[in-house]
Amino acid sequence: MNHDELAWVNQQLAGMLTAGLPLEGALKQVCQSMRRGRLRTELERLEAALAQGTPLDRALAEARLPGFYVAMLRAGAGSNNLPGVLTLLGDYYQQLHGTWTRLKGLMVYPVLVLVTSMILSGVLAWTFTSVFLAEAGSLRELGVAASEVVPPALLISLWLPVILVTAVTIAVLLVLLLPAWRQWLQWKLPMFREASLSQFASAFALMLRQGCQPRDALDLLRRLEAGRPLGRELGSWQERLAAGHTRFSDMAAGGRIVPPLFVWLVASAGEHWEAGFRKAAEIYQRRAAHHIEVTLYAALPVMILSLGLMIVVQVGPFLLGFLRLFESLGA
DSSP states (O other), rough: OOOOHHHHHHHHHHHHHHHTHHHHHHHHHHHSSSSOOOOOOOOEHHHHHHHTOOHHHHHHHHHHHOHHHHHHHHHHHTOOOHHHHHHHHHHHHHHHHHHHHHHHHHHHHHHHHHHHHHHHHHHEEEEHHHHHHHHHHHHTTOOOOHHHHSSSSHHHHHHHHHHHHHHHHHHHHHHOHHHHHHHHHTTTSSSHHHHHHHEEEEHHHHHTTTEEEEEHHHHHHHHTTTTEEEEEEEHHHHHHHHTTTTTTEEEEEEEEOOOOOOOOHHTTTTHHEEEEEEEEEHHOOOHHHHHHHHHHHHHHHHHHHHHHHHHHHHHHHHHHHHHHHHHHHOO
């Protein structure tokens, strides 16, 4: 679901509930001002269930909303502080939207340059090949063999960059489009990894702030990350917590996904895990933003330089072919 839209919905609902409007009435008004989509459909189903007298807990269980979102709404309803929880969720999803929007924007540069390079190199290779073959056909009438004018090595040097750029472009698009590959990339690139750690820390801190026990918060986040690297590491945290390792530094030691700095930041808060997770979320949010800015500044000139180098690589064989063509004409 769109995080920006979800943040807006939470902010609107929080304001309406604070003004005394019942939840089903607030949902109805919010849905009327939303565009058609999955989020609106699910909120309309939730509103209809509440209007029919279905308890909120049961209505949330039937709605296909994010698991973390549902858990937070249940916690807010249980503590009679649903407007406050909605406000916090609005801020959480707004921050999440800003971070991941910048990360997606970061990926636009290489994709655009790769697609442009693929098209440009293909056009150049096709044009050069057509010119050479046309001239070779003319010289064949004068008794000059085509292989002398257009040797196979020349054609290979013209089309090899096209093949390489096309392969790289397809690989990048597959990484961006396939969920499994995106999850793999999420923990490989520094800015994606740090943004994911910031999101995890924010979610944990938010649950603890609403009164969730660390054991319950850990179980929910592990289930939400099931089948992913972070989910497997959280499973080991659960095992250590169940074995009696109540200190965070002992519970989270030796992990491959959560770095030692993250563990130290949370552990430095002692028993106040919420403060430690909030501190970790802020620091890793700033680290992710820094990496994004540095990469954005460096990506554009590097991509332009790569495109220029590719053009030079293709123009070189073209000029060589013309020299051979002139030599044949002179002969």
